[in-house]
Amino acid sequence: xxxxxxxxxxxxxxxxxxxxxxxxxxxxxxxxxxxxxxxxxxxxxxxxxxxxxxxxxxxxxxxxxxxxxxxxxxxxxxxxxxxxxxxxxxxxxxxxxxxxxxxxxxxxxxxxxxxxxxxxxxxxxxxxxxxxxxxxxxxxxxxxxxxxxxxxxxxxxxxxxxxxxxxxxxxxxxxxxxxxxxxxxxxxxxxxxxxxxxxxxxxxxxxxxxxxxxxxxxxxxx
Numbered sequence: 001x002x003x004x005x006x007x008x009x010x011x012x013x014x015x016x017x018x019x020x021x022x023x024x025x026x027x028x029x030x031x032x033x034x035x036x037x038x039x040x041x042x043x044x045x046x047x048x049x050x051x052x053x054x055x056x057x058x059x060x061x062x063x064x065x066x067x068x069x070x071x072x073x074x075x076x077x078x079x080x081x082x083x084x085x086x087x088x089x090x091x092x093x094x095x096x097x098x099x100x101x102x103x104x105x106x107x108x109x110x111x112x113x114x115x116x117x118x119x120x121x122x123x124x125x126x127x128x129x130x131x132x133x134x135x136x137x138x139x140x141x142x143x144x145x146x147x148x149x150x151x152x153x154x155x156x157x158x159x160x161x162x163x164x165x166x167x168x169x170x171x172x173x174x175x176x177x178x179x180x181x182x183x184x185x186x187x188x189x190x191x192x193x194x195x196x197x198x199x200x201x202x203x204x205x206x207x208x209x210x211x212x213x214x215x216x217x218x219x220x221x222x
Contacts, residue, residue, distance in 0.1 A: 001106055002028050002059070003144050006137055010117040013137075017130050018118035022050045027113025027141060028059035029105040036109065036212065037147035039138075041157055041192070042116035042126055048093045050119045056095030059102055060112045063090035067194050068101075070205050074212065076108045111145050113138075115157045123195050131160045143181045148217050150185055151208060154192030161187060168192075172203075173210055186216055 007026060014024035025043035040060060043050055048063025061067045065086060072082035081104060088097070105112060116126060116134045138161070142150065152158040159165050162176050171189040178185050190207040191200035 001031065001057070001102060002026055003031055003141055005144065006141060009137055013133060014118055016118075017116070017126075017133065019045065019121045021052065022119040022121070023052055023054070023058060024117040025050050025058050025060060025062075025114065025119055026117060027111060027145075028057060028102050029111035030107075030109050031111060031145050033146045033148065034106075034109045034111045035148045037111045037113065037142065037145060037150045039150060039152045039157055039161065040112075040114045040194070041154060042114050042131075043119040044123050045119065045121045046090070047119065048090050049098065057098045057102060059098065060114055062098050062101075063093045066198065066201075070193055070201060070208075073205055074208055076110060077104055111147055113141065115152075115160060125156075128156065128160060131156065135160060139180045142185060143183065146183070147185070149211055150187045151211055152187055152189050153194075153204065155189075157192075158187070158189035162189070172207055175216060 003026070010024045010026060018024060022045055025047055043060060046064055047061065048054060049056065049058040068077070068082060068085045071077055081101070085101065115138055116131050118126070118130060120126070152161050155166065155168055158168055162178065166189060168189045168191050175186045175188045178187055188211045191204040193201040193204035
């Protein structure tokens with residue numbers, strides 16, 4: 001469910017780039033060639049698992065609601081589980097429920113991660129230089145997980161991953177290829193759907209739906 005090999009280094013970088021009162025949050029889900037890897041920006045203190053007192057799974061979006069609504073609309077969860085997520089307040093997410101949610105993520109053949117694992121107290125923007133501190137670890141994470149398709153959310157994350165400045169509005173139903181350790185991966189930049197990007201939620205959802213249905217994979221171009 002998680003790439004434990006990288007946790008020690010993520011924790012080290014948290015001490016440098018993250019809030020000192022919070023823990024790093026790691027990627028989680030299916031770690032054995034999932035059909036999708038969803039890449040967001042960085043965690044915040046709204047994530048219940050970022051608390052130093054949380055001894056359970058430390059994974060993206062635990063204790064939040066909005067992103068799970070999009071995942072439900074994409075068919076990654078059934079109505080019963082989404083209803084339970086919607087009704088739970090952040091403090092009601094316990095270790096067992098977090099494990100249950102991410103077991104379902106794994107069953108859906110999805111891996112969810114952030115480009116930077118540096119948890120901040122709020123959603124203030126991170127500098128490009130901070131994201132670049134994580135790019136080598138992110139590439140190693142991808143090399144180990146081996147997803148069929150990578151969906152990068154937002155201009156900043158997509159630009160850092162691709163190594164060039166892009167606008168996701170120019171990439172609707174388009175993709176780029178990256179090479180990691182001799183293996184080719186396809187990256188689909190889409191709109192960021194959470195926080196200030198919530199106005200683009202519908203566009204993001206439709207683009208992710210298109211990616212899920214497309215037959216574009218690294219093997220297509222190898």
